[in-house]
Amino acid sequence: MTEAPLRCHLLIGAPGSGKTTMAHQLAPLLPAEDGTTALVLSTDAIRAELFGDAAVQGPWDEVRALMLQRLQSAIDAGNPVIIDATHARRPWRLLYTQALRFSRPVEWIGWWFTTPLDTCLKWAQTRERPVPASVIRDFHAAITHKQFGPHRAEGFATVVKLNPAAGESQPEALATRLRGLDGSIRNALNRDQAKTPYLHRYSRLLDLERLLFLLRLLTQFNGLDRQDSATVLAMEQICNPLPSGDVAELAAALLSRWDQVHGGNSEVYGDVEAIRADLDWLEANGFTRLDWSSNAAIELGPEGPIQDSSCHGGVPALADRRAFIRVFTLLRHVLKEPFDAPTDAETTGDSGSLYQHLIDRLSDIEGSYGPDPSQQSVLRKDLQGLLRPYGFSPEIKGRPDSLRSGYAIGTALLSADQLLEIHVLLSASMERLSDASTKPLLTTLELRLRRAGLLDGGMQARREPKRALAHRSATEARPGTLAGSEQSQRLERAIHQRRCVWLRHEPDQPSAEQRQRGDDGRFRAWPLQLLFHNISWYLAFETESPGHPQGLIRMLRLDRLVLLGEDGNLRRSQEQDHRAAMERMQRLLHLCGGLYFGDDIQAQMALMEPRDGLMAGGLEVYERLRFSCTAKVFRLIREEPHRFPLEHTSYSLPLPGQNDWERGRLDRLKPNAATDSHPYPVELVLPRWTVQEDWDLRNWLFRWGAGLRIEAPIALRELHQQMARDVVGKYAEGEAFARR
Numbered sequence: 001m002t003e004a005p006l007r008c009h010l011l012i013g014a015p016g017s018g019k020t021t022m023a024h025q026l027a028p029l030l031p032a033e034d035g036t037t038a039l040v041l042s043t044d045a046i047r048a049e050l051f052g053d054a055a056v057q058g059p060w061d062e063v064r065a066l067m068l069q070r071l072q073s074a075i076d077a078g079n080p081v082i083i084d085a086t087h088a089r090r091p092w093r094l095l096y097t098q099a100l101r102f103s104r105p106v107e108w109i110g111w112w113f114t115t116p117l118d119t120c121l122k123w124a125q126t127r128e129r130p131v132p133a134s135v136i137r138d139f140h141a142a143i144t145h146k147q148f149g150p151h152r153a154e155g156f157a158t159v160v161k162l163n164p165a166a167g168e169s170q171p172e173a174l175a176t177r178l179r180g181l182d183g184s185i186r187n188a189l190n191r192d193q194a195k196t197p198y199l200h201r202y203s204r205l206l207d208l209e210r211l212l213f214l215l216r217l218l219t220q221f222n223g224l225d226r227q228d229s230a231t232v233l234a235m236e237q238i239c240n241p242l243p244s245g246d247v248a249e250l251a252a253a254l255l256s257r258w259d260q261v262h263g264g265n266s267e268v269y270g271d272v273e274a275i276r277a278d279l280d281w282l283e284a285n286g287f288t289r290l291d292w293s294s295n296a297a298i299e300l301g302p303e304g305p306i307q308d309s310s311c312h313g314g315v316p317a318l319a320d321r322r323a324f325i326r327v328f329t330l331l332r333h334v335l336k337e338p339f340d341a342p343t344d345a346e347t348t349g350d351s352g353s354l355y356q357h358l359i360d361r362l363s364d365i366e367g368s369y370g371p372d373p374s375q376q377s378v379l380r381k382d383l384q385g386l387l388r389p390y391g392f393s394p395e396i397k398g399r400p401d402s403l404r405s406g407y408a409i410g411t412a413l414l415s416a417d418q419l420l421e422i423h424v425l426l427s428a429s430m431e432r433l434s435d436a437s438t439k440p441l442l443t444t445l446e447l448r449l450r451r452a453g454l455l456d457g458g459m460q461a462r463r464e465p466k467r468a469l470a471h472r473s474a475t476e477a478r479p480g481t482l483a484g485s486e487q488s489q490r491l492e493r494a495i496h497q498r499r500c501v502w503l504r505h506e507p508d509q510p511s512a513e514q515r516q517r518g519d520d521g522r523f524r525a526w527p528l529q530l531l532f533h534n535i536s537w538y539l540a541f542e543t544e545s546p547g548h549p550q551g552l553i554r555m556l557r558l559d560r561l562v563l564l565g566e567d568g569n570l571r572r573s574q575e576q577d578h579r580a581a582m583e584r585m586q587r588l589l590h591l592c593g594g595l596y597f598g599d600d601i602q603a604q605m606a607l608m609e610p611r612d613g614l615m616a617g618g619l620e621v622y623e624r625l626r627f628s629c630t631a632k633v634f635r636l637i638r639e640e641p642h643r644f645p646l647e648h649t650s651y652s653l654p655l656p657g658q659n660d661w662e663r664g665r666l667d668r669l670k671p672n673a674a675t676d677s678h679p680y681p682v683e684l685v686l687p688r689w690t691v692q693e694d695w696d697l698r699n700w701l702f703r704w705g706a707g708l709r710i711e712a713p714i715a716l717r718e719l720h721q722q723m724a725r726d727v728v729g730k731y732a733e734g735e736a737f738a739r740r
């Protein structure tokens with residue numbers, strides 16, 4: 001035979017609402033099995049007992065331990081209990097109604113004190129221990145909260161409202177309320193009958209809210225990533241030091257202290273083993289996996305609700321399996337694609353368009369919203385009644401039914417701090433590097449960062465960047481060239497779509513013969529990539545060579561190139577052609593050490609082959625550059641070994657007896673005589689056109705002045721000498737002019 005439940009009572013009210021007076025009036029009306037009256041447990045009385053004064057807060061753990069010990073003892077003895085405390089926040093109520101386990105079934109009655117705030121403030125002043133007005137207001141607001149105020153779904157058999165200011169706590173009125181409890185509970189149970197066959201593992205409010213708050217935690221704190229310093233810092237604001245265990249232990253510690261979980265102090269949500277099972281369930285249902293199937297149905301499994309020792313407790317709306325699957329299908333979509341909305345809803349705030357868009361997106365998923373027009377109303381209630389109160393769809397001014405605004409699971413590859421850092425870098429790229437192509441991306445990022453509350457109303461993040469760009473681009477944003485925003489966007493589309501385009505290089509004027517036959521200097525090319533080099537933006541492209549499988553790879557400055565148009569619908573027929581051209585370009589960048597790739601397609605193709613001495617692909621395409629350096633210049637050159645290909649670079653060995661030398665893998669040349677002013681040789685094997693014509697190489701060589709002596713090739717050495725003579729000559733001319 002099932003043991004009859006013991007009826008216990010939880011008082012819920014702000015300080016000064018009349019709870020203590022009512023508790024002592026209610027106790028004689030509740031006889032215990034041994035003939036005594038109900039036990040009144042008061043946190044204030046326990047504080048006075050433990051610490052000598054109810055005003056002394058003392059360690060809460062000690063107060064709670066004694067409170068729970070006496071509660072368990074009373075229930076074991078079959079004595080009804082009245083718990084006199086504010087119970088202003090939901091977790092404080094769930095502790096008794098759903099988190100604790102008792103030796104017998106317990107039926108909890110919630111007594112909700114609706115005493116007006118002004119009356120609470122007035123009555124509180126007459127107490128021996130006045131409570132600050134700010135605390136009374138805070139607790140009164142928490143209890144009267146539309147979504148998180150007292151509710152039968154918290155595990156109460158029923159919730160009784162009464163206003164002591166209207167005389168509703170007098171013994172006669174209380175006796176009447178007690179006589180009506182059985183009928184009230186019976187009616188509530190009848191209303192729950194429709195949900196009973198569909199209960200599931202998250203049918204208890206405690207388990208449902210733990211799952212929802214865990215999802216919020218994972219989205220707001222970047223998946224609890226300990227490798228991201230900004231995320232760790234944000235988590236340490238809640239719990240410091242952070243626990244050293246796994247994700248479940250970390251989540252449990254944070255949920256127990258996070259002030260966004262019903263005001264903090266929410267230990268009831270910190271069950272590590274339950275959270276570990278929740279994490280497994282979230283992963284299995286695609287919430288935390290990147291490889292999830294977009295049309296996968298939510299699977300609840302065969303488990304029913306977790307059993308507790310309370311009975312006749314109410315259940316939330318999502319206790320119904322069908323409602324849970326529908327809402328969590330929507331929630332998963334909002335978390336995975338937080339900005340999914342039709343264009344008109346984004347700009348006009350048309351909620352009907354948004355609702356229908358979401359229904360259309362989710363309609364193929366089993367258990368989701370159906371095609372019936374009434375489903376819009378169902379979805380609206382789900383957004384307003386669940387997703388918004390728990391922070392997944394915050395209300396935004398002018399957009400009352402917007403989706404969750406911010407980064408989310410599956411799309412949150414970066415933390416909030418990292419997103420702001422990217423915003424700063426993109427802003428600098430557009431401003432200092434004159435990269436007009438970043439403007440659309442920056443505009444979208446700024447819009448979404450503001451919607452997520454990560455940016456203020458201005459266009460810039462109010463923060464000092466960790467990284468900055470010191471130099472500005474010398475590329476002139478000339479209208480009509482690829483450096484202008486309009487042509488830049490057309491060029492990016494052509495790169496993305498692998499289209500052939502017509503270009504013209506402005507500095508290259510067509511010859512008289514070309515002009516005579518109507519040739520304006522245009523050429524066909526496959527654009528490959530935009531690159532920033534030194535102080536300018538360049539376009540890498542492959543020239544179109546009719547009848548040949550490959551074309552010449554070139555680099556030219558954007559502000560000197562004009563996009564004349566696309567070459568019809570000509571596209572790369574094979575993706576591997578584009579990849580092969582990109583690989584050739586990267587190989588040329590590596591071997592040349594600059595952006596000049598010569599003008600011989602056969603020589604370029606030969607560089608793709610392994611080198612044998614100065615030969616490659618059967619052609620002599622390399623040339624050896626040798627120079628010797630002073631100690632100071634040699635030290636500086638050794639500090640930048642990746643300027644030229646490592647496999648083509650050789651440095652001097654140390655001089656005899658030089659022991660302060662940290663030997664490097666490139667040190668293999670015999671040094672010059674110790675008496676030589678330039679004792680340290682360097683050799684570079686570079687493409688012939690680089691050594692003979694590349695101004696980037698010459699600028700690098702000649703900047704060392706007299707600290708570097710070129711030895712081969714002779715032509716480059718003579719050029720260096722001639723430049724030095726020219727400089728000396730100009731100074732001599734100036735001095736002679738000054739003496740006149």
